[in-house]
Amino acid sequence: MAASTPSGAPSSKEKKYDRQLRLWGANGQNKLESAHIALFNASAAGCEILKNLILPGVGQFTVIDDKLVEEADLGANFFLDEESLGKPRAERTAALLGELNPDVKGNYLVDSLSNTLSAKPELLNPRSTPFTHIVIISPVPTPLLLQIPIEIPVFLVNCVGLLFTLRISAPLHTIVEAHPESLVDLRLLNPWPELSALAAEKTKNLEVQQEMDGDEGMSDHEHGHVPYLVLLLKYLDDWKRRPEGDGTHPSSYKEMTAFRSFVQDKMRTHVPGGSEENYEEAVAAVLKHVRKAEVSEYAKTVLDHPACANVTSESTNFWIIAKAVKQFLESPEQGNGLLPLSGGIPDMKAESSGYVALQNVYKNKARHDAALVQKNVQSILSSIGREPSSISLEEIEIFCRHANFLRAISFRPFSAELSTDEFHKKVVKDAFESWDADSALINDYVAFRAFQEFITQNNGRAPGDTEGPLDEDTVEMQRLAKAYLSEVGCSLELAERTENIIGELVRYGGAELHNTASLAGGLVAQEIIKIITQQYVPGNNTILFDGISSKTGTYVL
Amino acid sequence: MGRDTNPRKSLGSLHGRIKEARVLMVGAGGIGCELLKNLVLTGFGEIHIVDLDTIDLSNLNRQFLFGMQHIKKSKAMVAKETAGKFNPNVKLEAHHANIKDHNFNVKWFKTFDVVFNALDNLDARRHVNKMCLAADVPLIESGTTGFNGQVQVIKQRTTECYDCTHKPIPKSFPVCTIRSTPSQPIHCIVWAKSYLFVEIFGTSEESSPEVDPSENDENAGEIANLKREAEELKNIREKMASPDFAATIFGKVFAADIDRLRSMEDMWKSRKLPKALDYAQISEEAEKIDNSVAKNDQKVWTLAENYVVFADSLQRLAKRMLELKASVKDGEAAPILAFDKDDEDTLDFVAASANLRSLIFGIDSKSKFDIKQMAGNIIPAIATTNAITAGLCVLQAFKVLREDYKTARMVFLSRSADRAFSSEKLSPPNPNCEVCSVTRITIEADVSRATIGDLVDKVLREQLGYGEELSLLTKELLYDADYDDNKDTPLSEIGFGEETFVTIVDDDEEEPRINLVIVVTNTALPADGEPITVPEKFEIPRKLKAIPAGNGGGTNGLANGLKRSHEDLILAAGGEGANGNGNEPEQKKRKVDVIVENRDVNVKRAKVFEEKKDDDIIVLDDDGFITID
Numbered sequence A: 001m002a003a004s005t006p007s008g009a010p011s012s013k014e015k016k017y018d019r020q021l022r023l024w025g026a027n028g029q030n031k032l033e034s035a036h037i038a039l040f041n042a043s044a045a046g047c048e049i050l051k052n053l054i055l056p057g058v059g060q061f062t063v064i065d066d067k068l069v070e071e072a073d074l075g076a077n078f079f080l081d082e083e084s085l086g087k088p089r090a091e092r093t094a095a096l097l098g099e100l101n102p103d104v105k106g107n108y109l110v111d112s113l114s115n116t117l118s119a120k121p122e123l124l125n126p127r128s129t130p131f132t133h134i135v136i137i138s139p140v141p142t143p144l145l146l147q148i149p150i151e152i153p154v155f156l157v158n159c160v161g162l163l164f165t166l167r168i169s170a171p172l173h174t175i176v177e178a179h180p181e182s183l184v185d186l187r188l189l190n191p192w193p194e195l196s197a198l199a200a201e202k203t204k205n206l207e208v209q210q211e212m213d214g215d216e217g218m219s220d221h222e223h224g225h226v227p228y229l230v231l232l233l234k235y236l237d238d239w240k241r242r243p244e245g246d247g248t249h250p251s252s253y254k255e256m257t258a259f260r261s262f263v264q265d266k267m268r269t270h271v272p273g274g275s276e277e278n279y280e281e282a283v284a285a286v287l288k289h290v291r292k293a294e295v296s297e298y299a300k301t302v303l304d305h306p307a308c309a310n311v312t313s314e315s316t317n318f319w320i321i322a323k324a325v326k327q328f329l330e331s332p333e334q335g336n337g338l339l340p341l342s343g344g345i346p347d348m349k350a351e352s353s354g355y356v357a358l359q360n361v362y363k364n365k366a367r368h369d370a371a372l373v374q375k376n377v378q379s380i381l382s383s384i385g386r387e388p389s390s391i392s393l394e395e396i397e398i399f400c401r402h403a404n405f406l407r408a409i410s411f412r413p414f415s416a417e418l419s420t421d422e423f424h425k426k427v428v429k430d431a432f433e434s435w436d437a438d439s440a441l442i443n444d445y446v447a448f449r450a451f452q453e454f455i456t457q458n459n460g461r462a463p464g465d466t467e468g469p470l471d472e473d474t475v476e477m478q479r480l481a482k483a484y485l486s487e488v489g490c491s492l493e494l495a496e497r498t499e500n501i502i503g504e505l506v507r508y509g510g511a512e513l514h515n516t517a518s519l520a521g522g523l524v525a526q527e528i529i530k531i532i533t534q535q536y537v538p539g540n541n542t543i544l545f546d547g548i549s550s551k552t553g554t555y556v557l
Numbered sequence B: 001m002g003r004d005t006n007p008r009k010s011l012g013s014l015h016g017r018i019k020e021a022r023v024l025m026v027g028a029g030g031i032g033c034e035l036l037k038n039l040v041l042t043g044f045g046e047i048h049i050v051d052l053d054t055i056d057l058s059n060l061n062r063q064f065l066f067g068m069q070h071i072k073k074s075k076a077m078v079a080k081e082t083a084g085k086f087n088p089n090v091k092l093e094a095h096h097a098n099i100k101d102h103n104f105n106v107k108w109f110k111t112f113d114v115v116f117n118a119l120d121n122l123d124a125r126r127h128v129n130k131m132c133l134a135a136d137v138p139l140i141e142s143g144t145t146g147f148n149g150q151v152q153v154i155k156q157r158t159t160e161c162y163d164c165t166h167k168p169i170p171k172s173f174p175v176c177t178i179r180s181t182p183s184q185p186i187h188c189i190v191w192a193k194s195y196l197f198v199e200i201f202g203t204s205e206e207s208s209p210e211v212d213p214s215e216n217d218e219n220a221g222e223i224a225n226l227k228r229e230a231e232e233l234k235n236i237r238e239k240m241a242s243p244d245f246a247a248t249i250f251g252k253v254f255a256a257d258i259d260r261l262r263s264m265e266d267m268w269k270s271r272k273l274p275k276a277l278d279y280a281q282i283s284e285e286a287e288k289i290d291n292s293v294a295k296n297d298q299k300v301w302t303l304a305e306n307y308v309v310f311a312d313s314l315q316r317l318a319k320r321m322l323e324l325k326a327s328v329k330d331g332e333a334a335p336i337l338a339f340d341k342d343d344e345d346t347l348d349f350v351a352a353s354a355n356l357r358s359l360i361f362g363i364d365s366k367s368k369f370d371i372k373q374m375a376g377n378i379i380p381a382i383a384t385t386n387a388i389t390a391g392l393c394v395l396q397a398f399k400v401l402r403e404d405y406k407t408a409r410m411v412f413l414s415r416s417a418d419r420a421f422s423s424e425k426l427s428p429p430n431p432n433c434e435v436c437s438v439t440r441i442t443i444e445a446d447v448s449r450a451t452i453g454d455l456v457d458k459v460l461r462e463q464l465g466y467g468e469e470l471s472l473l474t475k476e477l478l479y480d481a482d483y484d485d486n487k488d489t490p491l492s493e494i495g496f497g498e499e500t501f502v503t504i505v506d507d508d509e510e511e512p513r514i515n516l517v518i519v520v521t522n523t524a525l526p527a528d529g530e531p532i533t534v535p536e537k538f539e540i541p542r543k544l545k546a547i548p549a550g551n552g553g554g555t556n557g558l559a560n561g562l563k564r565s566h567e568d569l570i571l572a573a574g575g576e577g578a579n580g581n582g583n584e585p586e587q588k589k590r591k592v593d594v595i596v597e598n599r600d601v602n603v604k605r606a607k608v609f610e611e612k613k614d615d616d617i618i619v620l621d622d623d624g625f626i627t628i629d
């Protein structure tokens, strides 16, 4: 043995990020560390968003802002101090944010979005941009927004008083690790030969009461430790063979409950406590796990996506593996209509040896399925001129494990929403017809849509941000909201909720409140992290928040 | 334009109330850092921070008020220092202390307008809940786990308290599962952490909440064996300085003890027989392996690798222990080491020992990363969830400052953006809650002179009208009709300190009173007078007869209960034992109302709970729009 080291400590970075690695793993962390976020408008909300990305270790950030620090900024923005007064906001916030994490590189640019677009176009050209993701804090007039190329993911935030909205625009977004509640897929109605054989072997003497050691049959201890999975497989088989049955598995709710009693009745009740835990687990699992293995709608969307059929040398690994999985699914020799097995099983009452044997049957099948997918991947890679081993087995295994939870999300571009296309009209109309329309946040959207229009017409000025009387701005906002509703084809009467929100927006005059900015900072950063790590499912595509009733709403607009 | 231009504009008259407010924040961790920043920048007038903890490297991914230079310093102090710079108008006070310290008494809690709980453990949460109820101060309780979070507003007699709903208690395992018949990785991890580590480096009398030592006829013999084994291990502990310390420990716990277990034939009839490890063979194989394998925390180590980490970490720990011992002066307690998931030496030892044991019993081994989570009860945490949660806490505080409990909410956060969070109305107190559905009084006593007898006779029987059948409890039973051993003992000798909560349960069979909580404050009373102050006479409401379980066991809320007279309560309870007035129609109707009303509450809650389980429905509320003037 080699000499003792003072400590086997992992790097301080791993230790610092320990609590979040448990959410998105090393893979997610690597993606986070490769990201470069641009923030346009260093408001309190913008800085709070960056804070929540810098703390977990995003690679780089750049603050772009052309304003000087004023007294009012100090009251709302935690990343500006007394010394900052009169200095460029971009410079000061970048410096103070940078102090949060020495592993993150901070940059700044004293400039505006409009000037960046016209004078430094290379910064926002998809081929030359250093930025992987862009955060924009409103007010931004619509024409400027539409100039940002749709290839770059953009997070547009309105944060006013107790309200905020987030709009995400991004190219086709794919997710392998959606982190569903459970990946367990037991295939009780589609067992493969090894699983059936194990179940038969483990239940050979299930009905025989062993009287003496060494006799035929099962002792009460053994009987009470047959894993419930095995019990269900055995009783499903028995159910099919009942003389009064029709040779099929239980499927209707009525049959399922009858099957449940069928299992319950087989429990030994002369044992201490009068019942067996493994049988109780079996009974409880009937409705949850006795079902045909099916391909989910989400997975179908991915496998039927044109990007899956048209794999080229430009395709990402996601689409290459997706195509290989589709081949697996369709091949009679491979999946024969089923996806690769995820391979995990839940905890259950069992002896450890019995549990391990069962676990191995599932693990081996999952490994076998992944190996077939790997073969498909290799031939696809050859056909598009890539090295056949350029996608690792590990990556394929992770993909297979999550096959039924894959996602491909198409975020609609700003232009589609702001031109009020047919899709948009339908979404809004449907929302107004829902049972809770009066209190729904679609009413808030109408007010925010008027807000966007107001800003566009007033060269970036927010309603209420004026020395003059507020009434004029309120009247104008109401007019814009009605004009929008008529464009959509809805009633021209403004809902009470919309009128109230307009009132609030005008009263705040575009001003941010620190607490709302902080809340927005948490929520927006969380969605950005989901997009960067390609894990978990982000909101599509507009999230609205009302801090008065602590409510959120999400719409595909 | 001043620094509070924006808050003034948005919050209107509430802004004034916020500036006057004196608030307490318990916990300066993940939520605490965010919350403190928000409170300071929103302009809360005076903020007190209490936290016992010091700063650790693993805090820095979210607790942004702290930097590398602050590691090992007080969270409360550093938080105050960092946040204070951002608003010179806010008064901040930090206490590096345990919130359970006696100087944080009910009187002190009463000085706050709102209390925020930003804690990470059940025990402290429960304590603050109890103190806020006793002081009648609104509490905003919050917590996060990964992407999930929760915010709850608690106000005595108006809403549910923290203890109105059942909180799951941490899982524990029977001692024989841990010591003799493990079948899951967690059993081996608990063994390594709560038995092996403690026997070698801790005080073995410590009982672990994870191990349930209850003895029964079946396991009595085995428990005696286990006691002897632990004794033997303690003797080996004396040889810590010897070069073959690791070999000796290994030979005992991974070979000799296992052989002893194997000889218990009955135990293995239907279990897989464990297999002792071969020291000579493993240590030879280990020669080729570098100690740095301990750093690879994602890999599941081989048998020999586990041995290398075991021997190396044991040596590191032994060295630390010997150094500690050398620095101990005569008369001081012997030093101990405690398991800490963030202390690499202790984690390596527990991970390797747990895996070695798993290998003996044919259980899956785990990576150090996974073992850290299981042994340390690690809760994943990120900045984003804390930011959202803290923001919601402040929004609820706005409602509390306006005493608007109708629109205050219980908010749940989930990781799904489709329903980033959902909120529901606050529920009324659970009438069966032992923490909030009680009557409370405060009395002063000179605890060095006053006795249980004084309390029982002078206060409870003479003044408040209790009969013979009653019990007094703190954490343990102090007195009841059949147990009066303590009757003449001064309170100070049975655990009464500066402030003590005593619960009085009326055991009267006919019409028991609801539980009474007496807060006994230690006061130096004149030596020639009574050692205890006696409260004014008043009537304590009687318990409602329980409605059969299944309706949730609900009766009417305490808030109503306290306002009703004794007779009404009996009636409301369902007419059983009702006295002469029982037939009066008007009152009968009321009885029905009460029951129906509470059924509704329970039915609605049950439904909400169901929906959450399915995880696809948002609980929508129909509150109108509230403008803040």
Ligand SMILES: [Zn+2]
Binding pocket: B160, B161, B162, B163, B164, B165, B429, B430, B433, B434, B435, B436, B437
């Ligand atoms: Zn309660």
